[in-house]
Amino acid sequence: MSHPLNFAVFGHPIAHSLSPQIHQAFARQFGIALEYRAIDAAPEEFADAVKRFFDGEDSRGANVTLPHKSAAFALADERTQAATRAGTANVLTHLANGRLSAHNTDGAALVRDLTDRHDLDLRGHDALLLGAGGAARAVAWSLFEAGVQTLTIVNRSPEAADSLADAIGEPARVHTRYWEDLANIGSFDLIVNATSAGTLGQSLSLPFTLLGSRATCYDLGYGKSAFGFVAWARAAGARYAYDGLGMLVEQAADTFELWHGKRPDSEPVYQALRAQSS
Numbered sequence: 001m002s003h004p005l006n007f008a009v010f011g012h013p014i015a016h017s018l019s020p021q022i023h024q025a026f027a028r029q030f031g032i033a034l035e036y037r038a039i040d041a042a043p044e045e046f047a048d049a050v051k052r053f054f055d056g057e058d059s060r061g062a063n064v065t066l067p068h069k070s071a072a073f074a075l076a077d078e079r080t081q082a083a084t085r086a087g088t089a090n091v092l093t094h095l096a097n098g099r100l101s102a103h104n105t106d107g108a109a110l111v112r113d114l115t116d117r118h119d120l121d122l123r124g125h126d127a128l129l130l131g132a133g134g135a136a137r138a139v140a141w142s143l144f145e146a147g148v149q150t151l152t153i154v155n156r157s158p159e160a161a162d163s164l165a166d167a168i169g170e171p172a173r174v175h176t177r178y179w180e181d182l183a184n185i186g187s188f189d190l191i192v193n194a195t196s197a198g199t200l201g202q203s204l205s206l207p208f209t210l211l212g213s214r215a216t217c218y219d220l221g222y223g224k225s226a227f228g229f230v231a232w233a234r235a236a237g238a239r240y241a242y243d244g245l246g247m248l249v250e251q252a253a254d255t256f257e258l259w260h261g262k263r264p265d266s267e268p269v270y271q272a273l274r275a276q277s278s
């Protein structure tokens, strides 16, 4: 009898992860039997835990979440362009030759959530990106390629924002400003919160002047961690304020297609999770 294929998500902590539920729901759409485990690994145990997992003969792929995305990128044998640009990986895939490939589906997932699910045409938008960590780096490239008119990157530590803008290398469209100047940098059509402040239980102090008249606000976090930013956006008069649940489902859909060669229907899974969280 053949064994189901094995997949996993690595994180620390990981008990909260919705990835097992999302991948199982996608698998049911195609009648695929799979194991998908959540594996808690402390940073110092991560490399060994990944090796043990992929040593299993039926282990095909793993998602990676905080705090391991940089380590996953570093330990892979091959890296896609999306992973290289972000410098982080949320997907590790066991290739037929036994090597591990690192990929990053976060940036494309945010853009698809905004454009397909929320019907936003990003072209011509002046966008503000808060944060310059792993997720922000993935998202910055994708927003740029989706055609935003300008992308302003603001990070608490300015060096990380500068190095991200330099990497994209389009100074006429992509530039940085200091966090301390947020009250003086004008207004934006799209504000993306890619900081981990909400996840860490910290709040951001942001001026209402950041919102243009048609502003859409988006927090990469979801559930409780997005409450503060979404509440701020609504109070500031945002036209739309979204959390990152849709992005989470879309990055999983891209990962599922990469591993199984089949495109899942993400909408019913998104709707079920949305209903579950309200």
Ligand code: NDP
Residues within 6 Å of the ligand: 066, 069, 106, 130, 131, 132, 133, 134, 135, 136, 155, 156, 157, 160, 194, 195, 196, 197, 198, 199, 200, 202, 203, 204, 220, 221, 222, 225, 244, 245, 247, 248, 249, 251
């Ligand atoms: P990183 O740890 O790589 O980066 C964290 C970023 O947040 C840095 O830019 C850091 O600034 C900034 N930051 C942290 N605390 C504060 C604060 N109090 N005030 C201002 N800035 C702060 O994390 P990731 O980039 O991997 O993840 C960021 C968020 O995105 C997390 O909440 C994560 O859960 C979420 N995420 C959601 C996804 C989804 O599918 N919905 C996918 C990926 C991520 P500094 O450089 O100064 O330290």
